[in-house]
Amino acid sequence: MGSTNSDALTGPRTEHVLPSSAATAVKVVIVGGFGVGKTTMVGSVSEIPPLSTEETMTQASAGIDDNAGVEGKTSTTVAMDFGRISLNEQLVLYLFGTPGQERFWFLWNGLFEGALGSVVLVDTRRLDTCFDVITRLEDRRVPFIVALNSFPDSPKHEIADVRRALDLPDSVPLVECDARLRESSRDVLLTLMHYLRTLTAAQETL
Template identity: 70%
Template sequence: MGGFGVGKTTMVGSVSEIRPLTTEETMTQAGIGVDDNYGSASKTATTVAMDFGRISITDELVLYLFGTPGQERFWFLWNGLFEGALGAVVLVDTRRLEVSFDVMGRLEERGVPFVVAVNTFPDAPRYPVAELRTALDLPEEIPILDCDVRRRASSRDVLMTLMRLLHSLAMKGALT
């Protein structure tokens, strides 16, 4: 999950073992003044439903990946995911941290555990984790890590961090 243009579709595509199902459509004039595309001015397509990918951990354990649309007008689509999600990755762009607050707030309201992955765009400023944690108002138990969503290994590491968080919460009895 994350704001518009933070790399959700790219992340699903880079790590999925199957060819991901994407719902990208060409951006039109209808989005002007409605969608905030700051930092994504060259973006020509956007997710309008969900992206879907899959990773087989073992023969019995499969991780299903859903990339959500970032524009607020499509957030109603997130509701079904909240019902069955064990956890989430919140992708963050340091050029636009403010678009992350509503996403994290919705996850917190629903009790969905999450990790924060800072997508390392080439022109985006870099900050120490402690500064990001303060700026995002996140407690110590929520992992924050850098990620290049174009790289399979980097996206995999983010998902493994989420899996470790979920395992830790399950061992504490904090997952329902």
């Protein structure tokens, strides 16, 4: 039976195809507490339409999910976010954003398989939401950096003060960013790549 043009299969759009020069693909996981901007970061920096599993929040989550400080949030990630960015002609990052609510943390096991490193996204209005996240990464021995996401009503703190509050070693990069801006999110990922390269170089000298 003949097929019409509408039945013909089409390949991916040109802008979605990896460049032929791409030599290395790296998996990176973006983690953080509820409502810190993980979905926003993946969406702002991804060069392909991001995959998002956001669902509308309902009354059923009342008393279960801690939305203190983000009371106006109406949707939430229930599985993962996914995007892709080519940092240069050779290096491609696959980005996976995790759900922030603790009741979905069982999904982390699969999301972290094969991950080279992680970005911990932090809202300075709710620093307490990232302590358990950092502890889980340390327990898994996943290299990570911390990025402070700027919100209009976020209190301003010195980087050194935030580092002390989070009990971060001096060796772990701590940067400020605006997850809504592509350039800012890209710079966070570049910081992670430089950090991972530093760790690899240190191991090679042992």
